[in-house]
Amino acid sequence: MPLVEDLSPFKVGMTGTFKGQEFKVVGRLRVVTHHGYRNYWSLKGDGEYPWLVHSFGHYALLKPFPGVVSKNELRKAKPGSSNRMDTGGTFQVELADKDPVFAAEGEVMLPLPVPYAFEIEMGREPSDKVLVLIKADADPVCFHGIMVEYADLHFQEPLQLAQWT
Amino acid sequence: MDLKSALPVPVRLKCSKCSEPIEVRTFGLCRSVVCARCSAVFKYDPLEHYLTHQRTFNGSSKDPFLRPGDEGILLGRRYLVTGWVVKKEVATSFQWTEFHLFNPVHGFAQLSMFDGHWTFHEAMRVYPRPANINDIVLFERNAYEVFNTYQCRVLDAAGEFTEDPKDQEYAKVREFIAPPYMLTRELRDNELTWYQGRYVEPADVKAAFAKSDPLPLRSGVGACQPMRMAIPVNALKNIAVWSVGLFVLTQLLLAFMWSPKVLFQGPQDMTPSAANEPLLSRDFHLDGWRNGIEVFLRADGVDNSWFELAGVVVNNATGESRKFNFNVEYYHGYEGGENWKEGGVEDGIVFSHLPAGDYHLEMYPTSDPNRRIAYASIMVEERPRLWSNFFFLLVLSMLFPLIVWWRHNRFETARWGE
Numbered sequence: 001m002p003l004v005e006d007l008s009p010f011k012v013g014m015t016g017t018f019k020g021q022e023f024k025v026v027g028r029l030r031v032v033t034h035h036g037y038r039n040y041w042s043l044k045g046d047g048e049y050p051w052l053v054h055s056f057g058h059y060a061l062l063k064p065f066p067g068v069v070s071k072n073e074l075r076k077a078k079p080g081s082s083n084r085m086d087t088g089g090t091f092q093v094e095l096a097d098k099d100p101v102f103a104a105e106g107e108v109m110l111p112l113p114v115p116y117a118f119e120i121e122m123g124r125e126p127s128d129k130v131l132v133l134i135k136a137d138a139d140p141v142c143f144h145g146i147m148v149e150y151a152d153l154h155f156q157e158p159l160q161l162a163q164w165t
Numbered sequence: 166m167d168l169k170s171a172l173p174v175p176v177r178l179k180c181s182k183c184s185e186p187i188e189v190r191t192f193g194l195c196r197s198v199v200c201a202r203c204s205a206v207f208k209y210d211p212l213e214h215y216l217t218h219q220r221t222f223n224g225s226s227k228d229p230f231l232r233p234g235d236e237g238i239l240l241g242r243r244y245l246v247t248g249w250v251v252k253k254e255v256a257t258s259f260q261w262t263e264f265h266l267f268n269p270v271h272g273f274a275q276l277s278m279f280d281g282h283w284t285f286h287e288a289m290r291v292y293p294r295p296a297n298i299n300d301i302v303l304f305e306r307n308a309y310e311v312f313n314t315y316q317c318r319v320l321d322a323a324g325e326f327t328e329d330p331k332d333q334e335y336a337k338v339r340e341f342i343a344p345p346y347m348l349t350r351e352l353r354d355n356e357l358t359w360y361q362g363r364y365v366e367p368a369d370v371k372a373a374f375a376k377s378d379p380l381p382l383r384s385g386v387g388a389c390q391p392m393r394m395a396i397p398v399n400a401l402k403n404i405a406v407w408s409v410g411l412f413v414l415t416q417l418l419l420a421f422m423w424s425p426k427v428l429f430q431g432p433q434d435m436t437p438s439a440a441n442e443p444l445l446s447r448d449f450h451l452d453g454w455r456n457g458i459e460v461f462l463r464a465d466g467v468d469n470s471w472f473e474l475a476g477v478v479v480n481n482a483t484g485e486s487r488k489f490n491f492n493v494e495y496y497h498g499y500e501g502g503e504n505w506k507e508g509g510v511e512d513g514i515v516f517s518h519l520p521a522g523d524y525h526l527e528m529y530p531t532s533d534p535n536r537r538i539a540y541a542s543i544m545v546e547e548r549p550r551l552w553s554n555f556f557f558l559l560v561l562s563m564l565f566p567l568i569v570w571w572r573h574n575r576f577e578t579a580r581w582g583e
Binding site for chain 2: 002004005006007008009034035036037056057058077078079080084092093095096097098143147150163164165
């Protein structure tokens with residue numbers, strides 16, 4: 001599926017820093033589901049986060065999460081319910097979306113389990129997120145994320161949407 | 166600044182039902198478009214820029230305060246109005262309008278308007294925690310009470326949306342308030358979203374979008390409308406407790422420093438003189454610059470009778486005098502199987518601002534002809550304890566907290582009564 005204009009403030013080739021570590025946006029995976037979209041911007045650099053996720057004005061940096069969660073348990077997960085992670089901590093299910101449609105550009109530094117069939121987003125305070133991507137024929141793949149503000153990413157290029165920041 | 170120049174040129178389409186031009190400004194974020202003229206709802210294909218007709222609203226609400234394409238700066242951020250939705254609670258007749266606002270960096274927000282009250286809502290990144298008491302939730306040091314739980318019907322809409330506006334009818338909504346803030350929990354089959362709202366003064370909305378149209382009239386009290394010049398209930402309680410404490414302490418201090426002093430006390434012959442001469446008390450002396458005394462009468466001989474004592478307090482040196490008039494009557498009996506009594510045998514009066522000097526009382530007694538009084542007890546006390554003054558000041562000190570509490574109570578009753 002081709003990419004469509006979605007007014008994302010990022011473009012492939014932009015460079016920024018997060019907590020002093022430089023990164024470069026090298027590619028994107030755009031996932032569209034029934035309830036919205038996510039842009040997984042692939043980052044190249046010294047930082048620990050290979051993905052910058054953007055959706056409807058919310059931004060999160062994601063990295064692989066070693067937490068093991070049962071596929072069957074996650075399939076039953078409903079928004080509002082709580083799930084205890086094997087690594088500790090309880091997360092509340094915010095989103096459970098099916099049938100994603102994909103579009104992509106550039107290069108990807110760390111592959112997502114594409115095509116996955118089911119995606120669960122869970123959150124807890126403070127600004128702590130876990131994204132669980134379930135590939136139909138494999139164990140769930142988990143990513144741990146932190147919510148960030150757009151301004152935290154310190155992009156060096158003049159922003160095309162500067163008037164809206 | 167021309168804000169529109171900051172976004173790409175919108176996709177220009179036409180309504181297939183009424184030929185009204187339609188602009189799509191949110192491109193790939195847009196899923197649904199509603200014609201502002203005929204209320205036809207279309208599914209939008211962002212790849213082909215193609216509209217597929219879904220349904221048509223009845224189009225009863227065609228005079229919204231904000232229209233798609235309006236731009237402004239609200240609460241420090243630029244927003245483009247992308248659409249509006251008129252909703253109604255399923256179980257009631259309450260109806261409101263939600264204006265959808267878009268900022269490409271910060272995402273979507275909503276400005277809801279009910280009865281002229283405006284609330285700005287934004288999706289939350291961090292969710293509130295349950296307090297496990299009465300469904301209260303906690304967020305950023307505020308406790309939010311449940312205000313309303315409902316599902317809605319979408320009556321009308323116009324503009325572009327990230328989903329079919331009708332899909333909003335599936336959400337189970339619960340609102341929590343801690344004015345001027347509101348938290349809204351929207352639960353659907355596959356999504357949980359919390360919004361944080363805050364009350365916005367109508368004039369601020371008008372100024373933000375530079376509108377010259379008259380604002381919708383505000384009536385009643387808004388769900389999260391703050392009370393003007395409000396004092397938090399806890400602060401009010403503190404004021405009341407401190408006021409009472411201060412007055413009690415002052416009274417105790419005064420009582421300790423200036424205890425009453427009996428100048429004279431004892432039986433006084435109350436037989437009127439034949440020549441109508443006054444009965445005289447013995448002299449008493451007052452030292453202070455301004456003195457307060459209480460003259461007190463106790464006539465134990467009054468029994469199913471009355472006694473009257475008129476008199477004056479006289480300054481021996483200047484002859485200046487202050488009048489008093491005591492009336493005591495005491496009746497009792499047995500009637501209809503019950504004891505009854507009425508009146509009493511005591512009376513008293515306080516004089517203030519008496520200059521220093523020697524004084525005496527001059528008295529003219531009159532007894533009930535059926536029961537004459539020979540003696541009564543007269544007491545003159547310096548620096549009497551004036552409990553009436555204390556209680557008067559106490560009530561006065563409570564007046565401010567009481568007025569504020571009454572005002573707060575009236576405001577909250579109106580809020581929750583809506």
